[in-house]
Amino acid sequence: MAGSDGIQPYESALDSIPGAHPYPRSSRYHDAEIGVHVTEDGTEVRYTKRRLLPPLDAQETEEHTVRDGERPDLLAQRYFGDPGQWWQIADANPALDPRELTDEAGRVVDVPLPGGFPQGGRRA
Numbered sequence: 001m002a003g004s005d006g007i008q009p010y011e012s013a014l015d016s017i018p019g020a021h022p023y024p025r026s027s028r029y030h031d032a033e034i035g036v037h038v039t040e041d042g043t044e045v046r047y048t049k050r051r052l053l054p055p056l057d058a059q060e061t062e063e064h065t066v067r068d069g070e071r072p073d074l075l076a077q078r079y080f081g082d083p084g085q086w087w088q089i090a091d092a093n094p095a096l097d098p099r100e101l102t103d104e105a106g107r108v109v110d111v112p113l114p115g116g117f118p119q120g121g122r123r124a
Helices: 010-015 072-080 083-092 098-102
Strands: 034-038 044-048 061-065 108-112
Touching: 072 083, 072 098, 072 108, 083 098, 083 108
Parallel strands: none
Antiparallel strands: 034 044, 061 108
8 A cells, every 4th residue: 555655665565566575585484475464553564474384294305313513504504505594494393493403413303305395384
C-alpha cells in the first residue's frame, strides 16, 4: 500500500517484482512464506512464517562423525563449499542450538546431500 507520498514501503515494493524476496537465495528463509499481521490500528506487520520441515530420508543424507574442533560452519564449508550453509546441517538434525551438533566429538550428525534438503520447508 502506497503512503500519502506515493512511496511504497520496501516490502510492498518487493511484492511487485516477480521472484523478489526479502531474504537472499542462500538463506534458509529465502523460500519461506511471508505472512502479514494487521494490528488493531491497521498497521501491517510482515513476518516470516515458521518453516515446517519434512524429515529427510536416509537416502537424502550422509552421516558425519564429529571430530574435536569441528563446528557447523566448518562442516558446511567441507560439504557445501560455503560456511554460511551451516543451517542445512542444523535443519537436518534435531538440535535447538546448532553448536550442540559439534560440541561432543564422536556425535554422528546427518548432512543433507546436495539438493536433498528443501529451502523454506518445501521440496524442490
